Amino acid sequence: MPERARRGAHRPPAMVDVAQHAGVSQKTVSRVVNGEPNVSPAVRERVLAAIDELGFRPNSAARALVTARSRVIGFVSTGSALYGPSQMAVGVEQAARAAGYTVVVVHTRSGDPGEVGAALDELAGRGVDGIVVSEPADSLRPLGHAPAGVPVLALEHRPDEPDDWLLVGADVRSGARAAVEHLLELGHETVWHVAGPEGWGTTRDRRLGWADALAAAGRPLPDVLRGDWSPASGFEAGSALADVPGLTAVFVANDEMAVGVVRALETCGLTVPHDVSVVGFDDVATAAYQHVPLTTVRQDFAEITSQGMALLFATIEGRPVPERRAAVPLQLVVRESTAPPHPARAAAPGGRGGEGDPTT
Amino acid sequence: MPERARRGAHRPPAMVDVAQHAGVSQKTVSRVVNGEPNVSPAVRERVLAAIDELGFRPNSAARALVTARSRVIGFVSTGSALYGPSQMAVGVEQAARAAGYTVVVVHTRSGDPGEVGAALDELAGRGVDGIVVSEPADSLRPLGHAPAGVPVLALEHRPDEPDDWLLVGADVRSGARAAVEHLLELGHETVWHVAGPEGWGTTRDRRLGWADALAAAGRPLPDVLRGDWSPASGFEAGSALADVPGLTAVFVANDEMAVGVVRALETCGLTVPHDVSVVGFDDVATAAYQHVPLTTVRQDFAEITSQGMALLFATIEGRPVPERRAAVPLQLVVRESTAPPHPARAAAPGGRGGEGDPTT
DNA sequence: CGACCTCTTGACTACGTAGTCAGTCGGTGC
């Protein structure tokens, strides 16, 4: 039999092998594998037995070739192992696998548009059925030119921009605003802001929410300090802030930088929250266990990814999608890093207040 | 021309389309795309122009089908967004893409062997060229039954077990031992251990390194407390430890739990490192910026993934592999959470020492 | 008893790429 002779060395068994083993046609095996109706129980049984015996696994390349559907989702992320993106990655993968999809990951560490383009080409060539962009930095915007017909889900909330993407994300701007309002309600005159790196939508949203709250209260808008999400950059920003006269409250764009800010303030002789209140963003696992448990804004990443992926799969599979975008609310978690301002300090024009007054 | 008519609605352009456009054969297009020699510059030029004009992307499903090589790496992880696994995921993806491979991610949150088996089948069906297991928990052991001929890289160091896997990882046991030796050298009589969850190789290694150091010094081996890598579990363990009479030093299996431990000790009125020294593991970004900067053991994840992936690609591509396993050294980073034991405390048989002695 | 229908099964083919092998063309050595 030349047919089998040609099936050389050690290629894994294919449907034809199963078919021959079970005494049916390849097409019938295909029917059984795909759970199609109209296969007699007896035949189905025989085929399943043959599959089991030969250890047959459907070849997804062949399947993708013929169906032009890969059951693969492309996940594009900026690649640093930051808290948010990591959480998203896990949530996306879980949702995908539950729906029978596989996730291909592409990281684009540099914001180089060329690299993003290459990543896109990669995904297009793989014939992904959908693309997920996690925490989309502006450098990922070229994804707008995604392969035609491939739906794109961006895990961000962006109410203003009429986009053809699916958009599901935390309502970061409102969350940031709530954080700043909390500080204002405590009596702080104004609130400084340590922002994330430029070029991220979420950086903008946090800054805008902060500005919203200050504007609504008619307060002055201090200069923005900029970090890169890392504790080290937070420390740097905190060191600068320690020199600001009358500083009593800081809203930091993520918890990791907030830890750095707190540490810097402490290093400069200031106490949190006695001298300065600090609010973070994300609610990382360790936030509650800091020396001064961190007041922060919690993002529900599980909810975001689950809602977003549901939307994406509905779109891919042609099911009706009521609303192409959704905002997931954030939750302000008040802990111990915020308190009313120290009266002496708010008035003091000089830096480094509070040194001479260790008692409450 | 029925040929073109059949190419229906909006399938993306294939090589035949490019070939027709350039007036060459499909095979020649294939040669150009794959950079094969023996194509005249003029033809190459024409083909490239046609590719560009039509926006042609090679279909990787078809390519994988015919070559039986997918240029895909399967990445299997336990799925929580823990620090180590997240770092590994990023490193693996970067190395893979640099080598022209794509990464498919499979998370197995539950340790359910059935789920692991399904994940394996998934990867086998995708025809992955290699499999990477990140921080392999015992539940991933069934990966030993990986599809025949598919090399597996485990990102762990496991000198004892003669395995057919590639093994590259930090020498966790030695690192743990160094951490404990550091504490003993400071003068601590013994060191308690807060371990990770059972079923992880790395949990075992940390515990063994700890035991090694104590045994070598002839010290008693305290009971092991067990956490789940989370700060909350560390807090719980720390609360229990606070009641231990004469406690002066703790080695915690990761930084996140260490933060919880420190917080619990503080909550119980103990001071770090005055009353109790604490050492963590991993050197997460915030470790250096804690209220008491954390002494810890740094893992060089970038180095681990880079070495490991190099090994994997060499194996996949049939290049000679000098050594199938490698240990990456760890680095003890001494900060301020460790100090010599407080004399009064080491002697004290009662719990909660140090309360009456806030000075020094 | 015949027309008709449903259920089950298989033959044939497309999908897009790369491997094999044969053929053409121009140049080189003797």
Add this chain to the structure above:
DNA sequence: GCACCGACTGACTACGTAGTCAAGAGGTCG
């Protein structure tokens, strides 16, 4: 001038799956 060789190109086919369509088996209804 002829055999030969290398560079270049294309026709044909395999890869493993699912879609299309037809055929056979068995039942139902009038």
